[in-house]
Amino acid sequence: MVSFLRLAVRRIAVLPVMVLGVTLLVFVVLQFSPVDPAMTALGQGSSQQARAAWRAEHGLDDPVPVQYLRFLGQLLQGDLGMTAPPSQPVADRIAVAFPLTVQLTALGLGLAVVLAVIMGVTAAVNRDRWPDQVIRLVSVAGVAIPSFWLGIVLIQQFALNTSIFPTGGYTNPGDSFGGWLSTMALPAIALALPVAASLSRLVRTSMINELDRNYVRTATGNGLPRWLVLRAVLRNAMLTPLTVLGLRVAYLLGGAVVIETIFDLPGMGKLILEGVTGNDTALVQGVVLVIAMAFLAVNLVVDLMYLLVNPRIRTV
Incomplete structure (x- = not known):
């Protein structure tokens, strides 16, 4: 039983590293998406100035590492963001x-x-x-x-x-x-x-x-x-x-x-x-x-x- 617990703890200890890797992979892949979140949120009829203001407000103009750290912080709080309008918490959906x-x-x-x-x-x-x-x-x-x-x-x-x-x-x-x-x-x-x-x-x-x-x-x-x-x-x-x-x-x-x-x-x-x-x-x-x-x-x-x-x- 002691050997089982030792190996089980070893497996569990690796899990946070794997979780971090998964979050990084998903975040990086979606950075290459051609979809503009600002246009999705404001609609195709919105002006460039409005979309630029929306991106600045939501931190999308920040460096990618800063965005990733913010993303991790939101995940730790159970916040997966908001869906496109009509906005709802993604976590609730x-x-x-x-x-x-x-x-x-x-x-x-x-x-x-x-x-x-x-x-x-x-x-x-x-x-x-x-x-x-x-x-x-x-x-x-x-x-x-x-x-x-x-x-x-x-x-x-x-x-x-x-x-x-x-x-x-x-x-x-x-x-x-x-x-x-x-x-x-x-x-x-x-x-x-x-x-x-x-x-x-x-x-x-x-x-x-x-x-x-x-x-x-x-x-x-x-x-x-x-x-x-x-x-x-x-x-x-x-x-x-x-x-x-x-x-x-x-x-x-x-x-x-x-x-x-x-x-x-x-x-x-x-x-x-x-x-x-x-x-x-x-x-x-x-x-x-x-x-x-x-x-x-x-x-x-x-x-x-x-x-x-x-x-x-x-x-x-």
């Missing part, structure tokens, strides 16, 4: 949209992990037999299918043709859990299937490697029940898929932005689309920052989980 994106990502991740384990274990246990061949074919096809195209197909088949699910929109789970599940089902499936396909291949490979180890043959030869052996094999085999789970969560977060637009969900995807189409740099900057921070947090959790379930790495 994100506070409403981000929970929906988290819900969609969590549903997609849960479904992807369950499907990946079922497919991977089934393929490994039936190695080179027809279930394995079918699952490998399905996994290859799943990796090749873009989630946005899959979302469109799901809408056509299960919303337009059969009316089993709604074509889009969102229902708050506090108002109706059944309605919430109905509106989130198709987006979650569209997100989960490509991730499940890629993870299942890792689970299959890891399971096969573990099944070929001596301890499995010894346990089987001693008459241990098959389900008990497979449980131990699965626990050891999940270490490798766990290492790439953080990257898959990043894919889910990025994919959720696109899927939310297709299914008309008022999440972060809708916000970033609104910011891009409305030339609202503050809104885009705030959304990108929050998504990047969420990615860092998820990767930290995955790293800690890997340290927890893999005692061997604690001695490194």
Whole structure:
């Protein structure tokens, strides 16, 4: 436990440096944006004198390092700036949209992990037999299918043709859990299937490697029940898929932005689309920052989980 805590503190200590790097990267990239915040705020009919006065008032004429330090100071206070007129705090807009994106990502991740384990274990246990061949074919096809195209197909088949699910929109789970599940089902499936396909291949490979180890043959030869052996094999085999789970969560977060637009969900995807189409740099900057921070947090959790379930790495 002491070694785990030492490594965990080491991982956590690096996090502020990574956060600082993310804020710097986002800030610098948006400095090259051709969008004039003054024109966005005052309108295209505003005069050059008015726009110059607005830039001076908001410190946009200051040196870039000064602007960045001011930006960091505002972040520490939870201030992400104001949206384009009609002005609203960016933080308030994100506070409403981000929970929906988290819900969609969590549903997609849960479904992807369950499907990946079922497919991977089934393929490994039936190695080179027809279930394995079918699952490998399905996994290859799943990796090749873009989630946005899959979302469109799901809408056509299960919303337009059969009316089993709604074509889009969102229902708050506090108002109706059944309605919430109905509106989130198709987006979650569209997100989960490509991730499940890629993870299942890792689970299959890891399971096969573990099944070929001596301890499995010894346990089987001693008459241990098959389900008990497979449980131990699965626990050891999940270490490798766990290492790439953080990257898959990043894919889910990025994919959720696109899927939310297709299914008309008022999440972060809708916000970033609104910011891009409305030339609202503050809104885009705030959304990108929050998504990047969420990615860092998820990767930290995955790293800690890997340290927890893999005692061997604690001695490194």
